[in-house]
Amino acid sequence: MNGRNVVLFIGGIIFGFGLAWGGMSKPEVVLSFLQLKDYGLVLLMGAATVTTFFAINVVPRFLKEPILGGKFKPRTRALSRNTIVGAIIFGIGWGLAGLCPGAALASLGIGNLPVLAGIASMFVGAYVMGRFFG
Amino acid sequence: MFPLGIWPYIVGGLIIGVGVSFVYILTGIHSTQSSLFSTTLSFFSKIPYFQRKEYLESREWRLYFAAGVILGAVVYTLTVSPDGWWTTSVQLWRLVVGGLLVGFGTRLSSGCTSGHGISGIASLSTTSAVAVITFILFGVITANLVALLGVTP
Numbered sequence: 001m002n003g004r005n006v007v008l009f010i011g012g013i014i015f016g017f018g019l020a021w022g023g024m025s026k027p028e029v030v031l032s033f034l035q036l037k038d039y040g041l042v043l044l045m046g047a048a049t050v051t052t053f054f055a056i057n058v059v060p061r062f063l064k065e066p067i068l069g070g071k072f073k074p075r076t077r078a079l080s081r082n083t084i085v086g087a088i089i090f091g092i093g094w095g096l097a098g099l100c101p102g103a104a105l106a107s108l109g110i111g112n113l114p115v116l117a118g119i120a121s122m123f124v125g126a127y128v129m130g131r132f133f134g
Numbered sequence: 135m136f137p138l139g140i141w142p143y144i145v146g147g148l149i150i151g152v153g154v155s156f157v158y159i160l161t162g163i164h165s166t167q168s169s170l171f172s173t174t175l176s177f178f179s180k181i182p183y184f185q186r187k188e189y190l191e192s193r194e195w196r197l198y199f200a201a202g203v204i205l206g207a208v209v210y211t212l213t214v215s216p217d218g219w220w221t222t223s224v225q226l227w228r229l230v231v232g233g234l235l236v237g238f239g240t241r242l243s244s245g246c247t248s249g250h251g252i253s254g255i256a257s258l259s260t261t262s263a264v265a266v267i268t269f270i271l272f273g274v275i276t277a278n279l280v281a282l283l284g285v286t287p
Binding site for chain 2: 001004005006007008009010011012013014015016017018019020021022023024025026027028029031032034035036037038039040041043044045046047048049050051052053054055056057059063065066067068069070071072073074075076077078079082083084085086087088089090091092093094095096097098099100101102103104105106107108109110111112113114115117118119120121122123124125126127128129130131133134
């Protein structure tokens with residue numbers, strides 16, 4: 001395991017711990033947000049985004065490059081029809097299952113075995129996208 | 135507005151942000167989630183879409199990252215969780231059909247709640263802002279429609 005993989009593994013542990021702490025590993029909690037009964041998901045995404053905002057926009061003013069090498073570069077994507085059509089399809093799936101990719105992994109970690117079927121489906125969906133629309 | 139209180143969400147979000155920031159400050163990598171599907175498929179499918187350079191370069195660390203996410207939730211369950219091991223009562227067909235759409239849609243859109251939602255918005259990307267507004271809007275419509283049809287949970 002090289003240094004980069006160790007960092008990603010530890011970062012993943014922190015990420016998964018936070019997802020579980022914030023209830024995102026339970027589809028029921030996500031669905032209660034989407035049914036507009038519990039607005040907590042906005043707080044969670046806000047807190048995560050503000051923290052990350054500092055890492056992406058402020059830390060590079062004091063640190064020339066990442067500690068283990070590489071480059072600081074904000075995450076940007078060109079806006080296209082696919083961005084929007086994809087987001088619509090993702091939104092419908094999210095509203096059906098109460099699962100997004102990271103939360104599904106964390107859900108497995110809290111012992112929610114039925115989510116394995118959802119994760120397998122996500123791989124199938126990603127395959128169909130790449131195979132026929134990529 | 136917040137039947138479970140606000141603190142689990144704020145603390146959970148801060149922890150997630152620390153995880154993403156930790157990886158970014160050390161490596162410059164945006165540790166986002168949904169690309170995992172495409173990069174892992176590159177081990178099994180020879181078609182050019184999956185064999186692109188960025189997927190081959192990131193497929194290994196994405197597996198370590200995903201393993202970490204699962205393990206982090208295991209650690210939560212074994213330490214501070216008030217519930218212990220937990221199973222959803224959301225019906226299986228919803229997980230399966232929803233999962234298909236999530237896998238397809240996130241890859242077509244190049245991001246999910248983490249890529250567009252956390253890393254994209256934190257990068258002040260307007261593309262990500264458009265994506266986030268769109269998937270939340272359609273998530274809200276779908277979840278309410280399903281509930282309206284009497285499907286619980």
